Amino acid sequence: MSKSQHIIVDPITRIEGHLRVEAVIDENNVITDAFASSTMFRGIETILKGRDPRDAGLLAMRICGVCTGTHYQRSIEAVEDAFDITIPKNARLVRNLVQGALYIHDHVVHFYHLHGLDWVDLVDALKGDPKKAQEESFKWCRTPYGVSESELIQVKERLTKFVKQGRLGIFSNAYWGSKAYKLSPEQNLIATAHYLQALDLQRDAAKLMAIFGGKMPHPQSFVVGGVTCVQDIQNPARIAQFKTLLKKFTHFIKTAYLPDLAMAGVEYVDEALDGTGAGLKNFMSYGDFRLDDTGFYNSELLFPSGVVLNGDLSKLHPFDQTKVAEDVTHSWYDAKGPQHPYDGTTNPNYTGLEKKDDGYSYLKTDEKYSWIKSPIYDDTRVEVGPLARMVVGVAAGDKRITKYVTNFLALLGDKLGLGKPAPTAALFSTVGRTAARAIETELMADVMLEWVDELAANVAAGDLSTWTEFDFDKVAKDTKGHGLAEAPRGGLGHWVKIKDGKIENYQAVVPSTWNAAPRDHKGRMGAYEASLIGTKVADVNQPIEILKTVHSFDPCIACAVHIVDTKGKELSQFKVNTSCSI
């Protein structure tokens, strides 16, 4: 190969939503340029306008079927913030538990069923020897989950049957056998067993959400002022059911998910240490999970808010929502410059793709090329997500987060034979981003057990309050509020303005808006784009390295729904803005 190539990956699969990535790859197979584009919209903020703010949560939740409960809660909290309502303790704990269940469900499904197949070669697992694989599993965990020799023989037989029957279905035409896969056949077999077990177990995590949420996806038990599931929390059998399912899932997290991450961390350690996929190294957390009942933006938080710049953990910059701005230079809109969400405008200006002689349509990368706007924090591009939360937590000196991060780095250092913990800098990579998600999952599962006990104790002490009464006619006149919090994949915020008891304006700036955004007015890249630069690909025709890094952010693009009308003109005098791009 003598010159650089410009490749398209569309659709990016194993994500939520519709995403395209284009990359320029030089003669040494190194990515020198990258562009991320969202290719779908619905216009949910426009639809929300004029509606009753008490109903906004139900509709805003449909922004996304994956972080569904997060949108629901943030939308309701934006309204509660506007009405100055503090919810009862039971309601706070129920919401924490439903969100916590969403985290542990989402992270496990993400690792095994979406991201895992970038690390694990399912077909190579067929070559794995069950006996050796059982021995291998003890290297990573003292009491490994579901990978005894007999269990692995069954997994292998099931897999062999599936592969032999000729049609691989969703596993067809993939990258099996690629040099990018580094696990041994035995390690692949272990991870494959966990892939199948997790497929079964994740239903339990979904049940956790449904116990207090009614159903999942799209729960239905939160209302402005609290929650509705009073009869579920006063029923000891429900609490017991919750605890049993949680413990079962926690067991899987500790004896399958974390050991598998340590295994992948060791086998892919070169990619962690050389910083493949590090990207921006600027991290931001809106903060989330209130630990007391002092109300919005006063409570102590499980995940502190803040900003860390250039990977410098010694300095934590406080987060200030007034410093959030969005730019549309490379997005399919017109605006004069970066605008705070409250003052944003949306003037759609779709300029399309460029059809070339090879029959493909390319992004016009010098112009506008995505429906996602480019959010900027204090004139800086930042990354959000589990890695950002762990990094901000450590920089903030949070004891709990520091403990879990330190434990994992010590485990990794031990397995690598370093005689000391692995360096924190290893977290600034695609591998590290994936590891941070696992660290956070364990932390969340443990803290949820504390919360469910706290809930049971509070109810047992006679507190059945689940809703704070308010007079809608008095509070709803002219007001505004925001619900800023953390979805599993990063900072998720809803802003609402209310006039005469109706929604006047509604905006959401969410994880994949931050991460999947195109370049900004200063030509600075978004987090996906920046993280792809410098990555070496084994085969330009197989985008596995691109998928691996993009997947490490856990993309969720449906929320990239901007306000557009059928004629392509501004929809209203109100300042309507982008939503997320989860």
Added chain:
Amino acid sequence: MVERREALAKMFSAKGSNVNTNRGAEYYDSLMQTMTKRLNELEKTEVATKNSIANVLEAEGLTRRDFMKWASATCAALMLPSNFTPLVAKAAELMNRVPVIWLELQDCAGNSEAILRSDAPTIDELILEVISLEFNETIMVAAGHQAEEHLEEAMKTFKGKYLCVVEGSIPTGMDGYYGTIGAKGETFEEHLKHVSHNAAALVAVGTCATFGGVPAAAPNPTGAVGVQDIISGKPIINIPACPANPANITGTILHFVLTGQIPELDHLNRPKFAFGYRIHDNCERRAHFDAGEFVEEWGDKGAQNNFCLYKMGCKGPMTFNNCSIVRYNEGVNWPIGAGHGCIGCSEPQFWDKYAQERPMADTHFKAPTGGVEKTVDEFGLGLLTAAGIGIGIHAAASAMAGKKDNEGEA
């Protein structure tokens, strides 16, 4: 789960509902012949995947008896007499002949997520495993060109045989450019037409794919519509709800295998086996409605005692779906169970009609069931009797649900 299915079976075979569960011997004899013929033909066709239900049962440690119990319950759920059970079982065994291509358009992946979380011990899921799921962006491994290549290959290999499942609405505004897919930048509308062209039938799952759903809520900024507004000349089955209940998706696919035809549908193309009843008909809180016991405020004494949520805006009386029987997440709960009213998510335009927390009487929307709800507030609880409300709603509802009966569809 099998026990729950049996309870379901009882419910579905109960007399006096607005769905005709007894059509006479002649009808069922003829249906039996059609189905037997269909299954014999199917048996002779090329398999899509060599994996079989027997393999899966074995791998999962389930017995033949478990399977037959499931088949018997499913038979009832599909509103067929019990002598159809062997046919249902055979159909399940032949499901590996039906390839499925699952498209995602203007969606939130909620229905894909729901399928992932469907029932345990998972026979329903296994059925979905043994169908040949050829394409689903959320979980398939290949991306980009490799994904597109595989889609084309599957469409060619299974020409005229595959079921095209669609999740998400189709934007028609701005020439369809609100949604594009693939290296060529095909619009969602072009993509749907392309893939549906050689499909045996289309299954629209979720309210977006059926009626436009969230994107089509006023003012419908992208001109979003459902599959039935774009595709003609193909059988289309609508399985609405937000998200669709996985049990209803499985039931529909099974019916297709069984008969080679789409299940009996109501006037909105929804399968009657799932959408023949209103939430209200089988609601666990119905007795409180009849007794005039209502939750008046979130978290009040009524809420603590599971009283009826009608006055908190429950739309169960207007909504046709089987949530109150099947529930969600392995039957663990459902919205009304968790103390929140139904929002009518399986009905067209529900975002503009039903999805709010006040009773219909407090809104400017008119209930399609003839304003029965007004009586609750206007005449007070004293006048509320089961008969009065029941007859009124049933009359209107049956007229709607039964409309197609007179048109003589299969």
